[in-house]
Amino acid sequence: MVRLSNFAFIVVLICFSSFLSAQKFNSYNDGPYITIKDNLIELDWIKNGRDKHEEGQINDTSAFNVPGLPNVNLFDLGFETNLPTEYIDVEKFLAISDIHGQYDLFIKLLTVHNVIDSSGQWIYGDGHLMIVGDIFDRGDKVTESLWFLFELEKQAKRNGGQVHILLGNHELMVLHGDVRYINPKYQYTAGKLNVEYEQLFSKETVLGQWLRSKNIAEKINDVVFVHGGFSKEVLDKEKSLSRINNIFKESITNKNKYKENSNDFTDMLYFENGPLWYRGYANPDGFDVEVADDILELLDAKTIVVGHTSMPKIITLHDNKIILIDSSIKFGTKGEVLISQNDTLYRGMDDGSMIVLGDDKDKGFGSPFNYVYNLGDGDLTIVLNTDINKLISNKLEEEYQDSKLTAIHNNEFNRVWNIKLRSRGNMRKKICHLPPLKLNFPKSTLRYLGFDGHDKLKLVIPCDDSDYAQQGNYKEEVVYRLYELIDSISLRTRQVNIVLQDKKKTKYDFNGFFVEDEVDFSDRTGARIIEDGIIMGPGTERESYLKLVFFQYMICNTDWSYYNKHNLKIIVLPGEKKVRAVPYDFDYAGIVGMDYAVPHDRMPIHDVWQPFFRGKGVTTEEIKMMVEFYNSKKDKLYATINEDKFLSDRSKKQMTKFIDKFYETILNEKQWEGKFINPLPLNTVEK
Ligand code: ZN
Helix, strand or coil, X not given: CCCHHHHHHHHHHXXXXXXXXXXCCCCCCEEEEEEXXXXXXXXXXXXXXXXXXXXXXXXXXXXXXXXXXXXXXXXCCCCCCCCXXXXXCCCCEEEECCCXXXXXXXXXXXXXXXXXXXXXXXXXXXXXXXXXXXXXXCCCCHHHHHHHHHHHHHHHHHCCCEEEEEXXXXXXXXXXXXXXXXXXXXXXXXXXXXXXXXXXXXXXXXXXXXXXXXXXXXXXXXXXXXXXXXXXXHHHHCCCHHHHHHHHHHHHCCHHHHHHHCCHHHHHHHCCCCCCCCCHHHCCCCCCHHHHHHHHHHHCCCEEEECCCCCCCCEEECCCCEEECCCCHHHCCCCCEEEEECCEEEEECCCCCEEECCCCCCCCCCCHHHHHHHCCCCCEEEEEEECHHHHHHCCCCCCXXXXXXXXXXXXXXXXXXXXXXXXXXXXXXXXXXXXXXXXXXXXXXXXXCCCCCCCEEEEECCXXXXXXXXXXXXXXXXXXXXXXXXXXXXXXXXXXXXXXXXXXXXXXXXXXXXXXXXHHHHHHHCCXXXXXXXXXXXXXXXXXXXXXXXXXXXXXXXXXXXXXXXXXXXXXXXXXXXXXXXXXXXXXXXXXXXXXXXXXXXXXXXXXXXXXXXXXXXCHHHHHXXXXXXXXXXXXXXXXXXXXXXXXXXXXXXXXXXXXXXXXXXXXXXXXXXXXXXXXXXXXCCC
């Protein structure tokens, strides 16, 4: 039998051998997984991708101390098993949910809100930290999160505080052996240790016992916490939280006992509408305030706090009666915590600031476009279930029709909306089999879920399901991003996988993109959109004008007009007098290469491959300025095309040819006179 104090030595040996290991998981660590049988302790862990096993007797100083893994005091593995359900006279609490293995962000949130110090020690005094379920699955630092909480729980207790951990559906899934959502790292660990993942949390393990001692619902003062939520149907059958907790402990968290003892009520608690899965409060069509009042009355509480349904921020409903706190920590980028102090509830932000929940400064997360734009990287899929034949046959009418919209981000189900959609787009709705779309969200639903701002989304999809149309769509989206490099006063885009379904049968599955529409654009920039009036040369902000006309020249686009405000938004920025133009719709540009594209009818060119400069009154000085400016953007323009993940090699080649030709021309001063110096006077009105 090996003494447990030899760990440091073992670690050194493993470090040397790891250089020989070239596998995918060669640098990863996991564990410890600790099993206690009689007075014998067994430890398993992974260091640099290799499994290690030790066992021995515990003495007063035994500790698991392996660099890169959580420290565990092996002589102090006890924990409280009869946790109360109710806590009163609590001065302050901080609640967080759906950590999903995002340990670093979890620690950051606790640190900036002074629950722990920079070395992870409890500094929250007699405060209560409430974890509202779903520590497990998705992320790759689940074990770290669990041991951290295991240790923090003891520290809090010593300081008069308390750590509460409520089980979520993902804890239950792992305890029941449903490991569909575990991070690949943990599949690897289970394989290395030659067990099923759930066995690492069996009743013989320390963490398994510890998790099984936890409640699923608790009450602090007059606030009830539960992962999913309580439906009225559940509470009508049983409103005592401690009895519900006991049913979970006695039957539901125990796979075999659940199978033996299940009845209608345990099934109700275990499945979809049970307290760990319920999504009723987050229903986008709203949650009835009277039902909410009934539920709170049954719970004898003022507020119910739930996680489980990911929102971009903490959402409060019905005057803080229902609070949804899953603020999407699972994506690992940002998140919020709910804080109660001095009898006030706050959103605790990830920079440490606090916003009073539900007051004027508790702003929503913006419009649907801002929401999808700010989702960050990752795959976004929108499933639109609508009458597609009607959409196509009515495309010239631009009439709204009903659609269901399901949003999925990084393979995570987000939510289903009842929306309306219609065709849009001047030319494309005539030319294309499938028109571009406008999606219209119900205003009341948006407000309910904490959105504010513009309620519509503009969607550009391929004309049909050919590869050619798909590449055209990619190219057009890239052109929007090329223009963003030229002028920051531009429309933003967000790529999206679009699935068009009719009666749930998929008819089209391709990629498209959302374009920021003018309302979102002016909300963001403060710009005023000029709808009427003729725009004269002297009234335009000159530098932005020059950037624009050179850009259109580069991409071989003549399909725009100041006079008709065609494919240009004419705007005035706050504090400015002169107008600027923001271009959109680039499908007639040579660089996009659609077969229906033709030059603007008054242009002296015959096809869209020929560059034609439409700038007016441009001087040699101005050309010099633009040459310098475009030279400074050259690398980024090329990189945007060449690093795009959707464009085919052929499309990249086609696009870069246009950029090559543009730089060839602007760098050759001899060509300036014929190409750019326009004899027309500056104030010529173009017709
Ligand atoms: Zn959940």
